[in-house]
Amino acid sequence: MAGAGPVGLMLACELALGGVQVVVLERREDIDQTIKAGSLNAPTIEALERRGLTPALREAAETTMAAFAAFQKTQPPFQQTQPQSGAPKQRKFAGHFGGIMLDAADLDPADERLAAAGRLGAMAIVSQQQLEAILQERALELGVDLRRGVAITGFAEEADAVVVHTSGGTLRAGWLAGCDGGRSLVRKLAGFEFPGTEPEITAYQALADLEGTSGLRPGWHATDAGVYSFGPVPGRVLVAEFGGGPADRDAPVTEAELQGAIRRVTGVDVEVTGIRTVTRFTDNARQATTYRKGRVLLAGDAAHVHSPFGGQGLNLGIGDAMNLGWKLAATVRGWAPAGLLDTYTAERHPIGAWVLDWTRAQIAIMRPDRHARALRRVLADLAGTTDGATYLATRISGVWQGYDLPGDHPLTGRTAPDLELSDGTRLADRLHGGKALLLNAKADGYEDRLTHATAEGAPRMLVRPDGYVAWASDTEDADLAPWLGGPTCSR
Structure with missing residues (x-):
């Protein structure tokens, strides 16, 4: 794997949980301290929670919030003029769109998605460097072979392997994942198409x-x-x-x-x-047309680049890693059903495309010309309404994200709710080991990739290792084969 930023480390952890031997090559000797992303969205926090990293996240967020509080004591409270009345009011920051601030007081309290994400808010303010440190420690605990100061110089794909040339010698691997940033050498050498728009x-x-x-x-x-x-x-x-x-x-x-x-x-x-x-x-915005070419895959900024406004980039990459990790591990281990690895591009590419357009829209209202500033005033008015603020906050927080999966149950394709299980634990606790979870149903022969649990009042559900509901029903039995392949006893 190329790259030991947060995406590469997250993917390495996922592969290690799936029982795969991982080598991560990183040209930097230490974690890059350049100022970058500074917050996590709901899907990212959920992903880390599902891997048992909540205590580390809380500690990091508390450190950051203490620094914020110290700065705020030296500054006047944030005020913004209400467009209609002209009277200033103090606001509680809930994100921004193109620099238009959102007030938490304007959000719809009845929005169930935002309410469910509210419990995660205490862990949101974590810097990229803090997250990298957490994930690096976790990767090493899982036995990931992290080699810093080693850069990829080239590679050649064979029928059943990828031969990787590095500054520290040559390696032979089954697969190569490019998590090496927006200027990805892996992407360029593999010949991925990378269309997009030029910077303004x-x-x-x-x-x-x-x-x-x-x-x-x-x-x-x-x-x-x-x-x-x-x-x-x-x-x-x-x-x-x-x-x-x-x-x-x-x-x-x-x-x-x-x-x-x-x-x-x-x-x-x-x-x-x-x-x-x-x-x-x-604001250069580009996206690979596919995230896989043979045995070479892309994740994070290697697959898509855009401006950082709205804090989407880091979170988008962590989502890539969670989606790809278990699927690639299943492929390496030999139990993946046909086509499973190709669902990585099918599921993640639309979300990446949305993020690119979301950032382009913010650039459009930042332009200093009169037309853009007129549009900005209209959007500022909308952002001050309940519907407008809720819409923007929903998109910024990521709670809208899901996958278009077969089935008509409302939970299918959505992130799994953090239910309390019959044994008093939470659903997220059962995902720490990186296996899928079958709720309120039974299936034999999947012990190597599946755990079971029950929850009173909940439907039958198959929760994938990445925490998304692959199947749900109130009456029918699950067909695990499309996601987990055949049972061990049948192979």
Whole structure:
């Protein structure tokens, strides 16, 4: 496997749980400390909860929230003018769309999906670096062979293997997963098509030493030159200006470059006296037409790139890893039914395509031209209504995500509810081992890939290892073969 970011580590953990020997190659010696994603959505938190990582997540989130609280004490409370009355009100942040802030008070309290996700909120504010550290520790516990400081240089696919050339020698593997980021060498060498749209912005996200910030307001703001966000921790700033991508994407970001962008976008004469971490990014949006070519697969940014607005990228990649992991493990172990591995692209590609359009829409309302700003005001009004805020929060949180699977039961294709089981445990507890779960039904011969449980008042359900309901019924018996193949005793 190429890449030991959160997606590569998550996929490695899933494969190891499935009984597969995994080697992860990572060119970096240590976890990349460049400022990146800073929050997790509901499907990601559920996935980690289903693997027993809740205590580590809570600890990481508490650390982050303490830093947020310290910053907020130095800033005035966030206020926003209500479009109709003109009276300012204090708001509780519930996400943003293109820098338009959402207020938790505007959400529909009767929305069951958001209510179910509410219990996960305490674990949402976790940085990419924190998540990587958690997943790295877990991968090593599971016996994953993590080789840092080793880069892939090339590979050749054979009928039954992939021969991988690296800076540390040559390896022979059954499969190669490219989790090596937006500029994926695996994707390029394998010849995956990667169509999309060109960038309109050059943006910077940094933790820097700043002076003269009294004119900056916490939160997101649109200006005549672009958009910016200040906080929620000291020195954190994001600015985006239009005019296309940078002339040299690979050139190091200097203090003068960052300072110039901040001043142009905000109109405040901020002085950058030092940079702790900074990243330059664009809204280049591309997606591989398929996530599999023979024995080579893609996941995370290697399969799709887009702007980070709305915090979708990390979460999208974790979803890829959860979906692919058990299917690839089943294929390697030999019990996967025909076509199971191909459902990876079929299920994940539509969600990736949606994310790309979701980020493109945010870029459209960030543009500083009059037409875009007129549209932005309309959307700001809608975001201040119950229906508008609930719609946006539902999409941002990821609770809408599911798969189009056969069957007419409303739970089919959806994430499994975290039911209390008859023995007093929760459904998520039964998924820690990476096996599927059959609820309120029995099936013999699947002990190597299935556990059983009962829950009073719940339908019969087959919950896949990734936590999605493959089949549900109030009366019929389950057909496990399309997902779990034949029973052991029949092979």
